[in-house]
Amino acid sequence: MSTEGDYDCIVIGAGVQGSFTAYQLAKKKQRTLLLEQFVLPHTRGSSHGQTRIIRKAYDQDYYTVMMEECYRMWAQLEEEASVKLVRQTGLLVMGPENSSQYQAVKNTLQKNRVPMVILPPEEFSKHIPNVNLSEGDGALVDTTAGVLFADRALRAVQGQFLKLGGIIKDGQKVSDIKPGALVTVTASGGVYRAKNLVLTAGSWTNGMLSYIGLQLPLKVLKINVCYWKEKVPGSYNVQQRFPAFLQVECPEGKHHIYGLPSNEYPGLMKHFHGQSGELPHAATRARAGRQATHLVGPGPRRSPFTTSLLFLPGGASTRRPLRLALPPPCRAMPFADLFDTSLKVFGCMSSMEGWIHHSGERDTSLTFTPSSAPSDAIWRVWTFGLSWYMVVASVAHSPSIQ
Structure with a gap:
């Protein structure tokens, strides 16, 4: 095994969190090493796939406030990398009119003056003809929301990190971490030392922390992702102004239902229907x-x-x-x-x-x-x-x- 020169920081985990952390460190002139246990790109974490929803419609106020800066940072990365990363589609939010979560989303958007449109039940079908609004449900549209091109974003930020002098090493499974004045990380391809260490290992976090005698009360949850075929081709397409959507407090289950327009795979609408239980280690x-x-x-x-x-x-x-x-x-x-x-x-x-x-x-x-x-x-x-x-x-x- 080889031992390389010292770094200012080592980031373990090259998903979206780790890659953006490394990118920001490199922008601050920190000599940064980004380690990934699998060969990039891969589908073993939670950062793969083509699309994610980006929105300001949250029931927690601090998320909505945070997203204002996030939108600016996404726009900055688009400009730096010369690539389109966000497509504005709007986000349709539905839920029982008097429920706590629907009202919290509505109040948070209003409090932070986020552009939105409230759709009265009697006018809902005029705007969203392909969705049936349940009786007693309210509906609103976060017009700032849209679709984030996830895999493209990951490639873009890793590319900018490399341009800033950062180093990415994939296929590097970590086998030991030793704290000290310099943190020593032993991986399958070498031994690395740094003044600081950042763990962005997702479901492998507690495995990394075990090397230094720590454990966090983390749960790894499975999210079901499905693709539904359109009955009428193109009816749920962005070109038909169909938005991303979020159903809160639905009677079918205790978790939210999310969906995106049928543009990832033409004719197929992507949706997430909640968590189906805790996964093993x-x-x-x-x-x-x-x-x-x-x-x-x-x-x-x-x-x-x-x-x-x-x-x-x-x-x-x-x-x-x-x-x-x-x-x-x-x-x-x-x-x-x-x-x-x-x-x-x-x-x-x-x-x-x-x-x-x-x-x-x-x-x-x-x-x-x-x-x-x-x-x-x-x-x-x-x-x-x-x-x-x-x-x-x-x-x-x-x-x-x-």
């Missing part, structure tokens, strides 16, 4: 993710089926066909473990039971075994790796082999 989740390549559990014997798939590589116009084949017998991984891989699978079937295997390489085949054999089903497969953005498959299943 990050190390356990990492092992679960690796099972996608190691193959776990026996799958049932089925006859092979094939279909024509279209690859839509990011930034490329070429389309490459892929053969989807299932050689029996199949050993694969259960759907329950898919959250920890770079692969997401959704289908139109009421039951999502099945097994799938993805080798983890960019250009290799994908195999799937259903637990049962439906006659026909449309399966939509989204991959968030380096080169795969979306695959759409129409699959006709053959009779099963007993």
